[in-house]
Amino acid sequence: MRSRNGFLAFVAAIGLAAGSLSWSMAAVPAPQPGALGKYDITGTYVSGLSSGGFMANQLHVAHSGLFQGAGIFSAGAYDCAQNNLSTALSACMDTVLPRKTPAELEQLTRTRAAAGSVDPPQNLSGDPVWLFHGSADQTVRRPVNDDLATYYRDFGARVVYDNTSAAGHAWVSPIGPNSCGATSSPYVNRCGTTDPVGAMLGHLFGRVNPAASALSGKLVQFDQNSYVPGGNAAAVSMGREGFAYVPRACETAPCKLMVTLHGCYQYYGLVGNALMDKGYLNEYADTNNMVVLYPQATTTTGNPRGCWDWWGYQSDRYPLKTGPQMAAVVAMVKALSGGQPTTPPTSTTTTTTTTTTPVPQCVTASNYAHTTAGRAHAELGQTYANGSNQALGLWNTFTTSSIRETSANYWVKC
Numbered sequence: 001m002r003s004r005n006g007f008l009a010f011v012a013a014i015g016l017a018a019g020s021l022s023w024s025m026a027a028v029p030a031p032q033p034g035a036l037g038k039y040d041i042t043g044t045y046v047s048g049l050s051s052g053g054f055m056a057n058q059l060h061v062a063h064s065g066l067f068q069g070a071g072i073f074s075a076g077a078y079d080c081a082q083n084n085l086s087t088a089l090s091a092c093m094d095t096v097l098p099r100k101t102p103a104e105l106e107q108l109t110r111t112r113a114a115a116g117s118v119d120p121p122q123n124l125s126g127d128p129v130w131l132f133h134g135s136a137d138q139t140v141r142r143p144v145n146d147d148l149a150t151y152y153r154d155f156g157a158r159v160v161y162d163n164t165s166a167a168g169h170a171w172v173s174p175i176g177p178n179s180c181g182a183t184s185s186p187y188v189n190r191c192g193t194t195d196p197v198g199a200m201l202g203h204l205f206g207r208v209n210p211a212a213s214a215l216s217g218k219l220v221q222f223d224q225n226s227y228v229p230g231g232n233a234a235a236v237s238m239g240r241e242g243f244a245y246v247p248r249a250c251e252t253a254p255c256k257l258m259v260t261l262h263g264c265y266q267y268y269g270l271v272g273n274a275l276m277d278k279g280y281l282n283e284y285a286d287t288n289n290m291v292v293l294y295p296q297a298t299t300t301t302g303n304p305r306g307c308w309d310w311w312g313y314q315s316d317r318y319p320l321k322t323g324p325q326m327a328a329v330v331a332m333v334k335a336l337s338g339g340q341p342t343t344p345p346t347s348t349t350t351t352t353t354t355t356t357t358p359v360p361q362c363v364t365a366s367n368y369a370h371t372t373a374g375r376a377h378a379e380l381g382q383t384y385a386n387g388s389n390q391a392l393g394l395w396n397t398f399t400t401s402s403i404r405e406t407s408a409n410y411w412v413k414c
Helices: 006-019 051-062 085-090 102-115 142-154 196-205 274-278 281-288 324-338 350-355 367-372
Strands: 031-033 041-049 070-073 128-132 158-162 218-223 241-246 255-261 290-294 363-366 376-379 382-385 391-394 400-407 410-413
Touching: 041 051, 041 324, 051 070, 051 255, 051 324, 070 196, 102 142, 128 142, 128 196, 142 158, 158 196, 196 281, 241 281, 255 281, 255 324, 281 290, 290 324, 363 367, 367 376, 367 382, 367 391, 367 400, 391 400
Parallel strands: 031 218, 041 070, 041 255, 070 128, 128 158, 255 290
Antiparallel strands: 218 241, 241 290, 363 400, 376 382, 382 391, 400 410
16 A cells, blocks of 8 residues: 555645636646656656546556556446447446446456456555546536446545536636636636646645746657557557657756546647646646646547557457556656656567567357356356357357456456
8 A cells, every 4th residue: 555645635735726716827838849758757747637537546556556547537437348339329328228336347347456457456545536527518428437436446546526616527727728617629627717637636636836828848749659659650559759748947956747538529739738838737747847748649440539458459458467458558657757668669569579469369159168167257147258248149058259368367358
């Protein structure tokens, strides 16, 4: 368990929300092409909105030994979507279909941790987690966000959950260009005199200094291809360019790292620097020694809205440590912390040929045979693949299904 001072964090968060009546407005600097440098990183955190919120949770859970806390605007519990688009849309955004309970997703997390697919969930105990959902947000419904709060609390995280705002579906900042209740591009809203960003950082860090009125740092634009497995960002629905805001102080002094993940329709290729400019993170970064990493997703045929992968459009390993987008973001984090990207070699090299795991073969059998062989399990007459919990149909000797093992005891439908 990590030791945190929850009381001081709570006081800091409330004080920032209630006490600040005017806001500094400092335009984000023009991007400077470059590479991610090495900094003295003392703690790593993750935040995000919507699909970026789901991805932030995935990163925090799968890499709980690396990330020390999370701030999430409008998202649900870990792997709510279960590698299924219909479930994602109708159970994990809207609630017209049933979804896995927090308890079921907690057990799924433990099972994956036992297989080494994610870090031990015991790491989450004591971690600060800040959650936000606005009453005008009809994109990801309130019960879904409630599940995320329950999931984290059940693992012992120190959760602050702000669900009293009248905000729409958006990142909420004191300098946001949209009105509080809006759900429209660029999905950065302003809600009166409140400062959710300061409240989030206050909870995550214990305390924060007031935001800067002018920025002293630089915005680095780097090539994301260098951090994606295989070296092709477009192949995993990520943009070529990513960004990192680096305060001047972080060039020589220890700093924290915040990874911030945009929502759907909020990627750089569509809205430009809107989140980086109006999200109010850089202003706090300058006065609190914090590097901010802004990775970028983009559109593909299966991802026309430029979302992060939280339902399996790009890979059925999307919520695991081996998920391509997850691996890319972690490679960026490690580059900032240690100076070297951790990208696997491209498929044209000899090393890749000798180390890449072959694509698993499909196993076709009756659902009864799958369960007796340990590939699946039965619940109330239905069959579910071990690990992914994907539904396979009736549990009997007549119903057949095809599944494959993508990691130890983690089976998915072919």
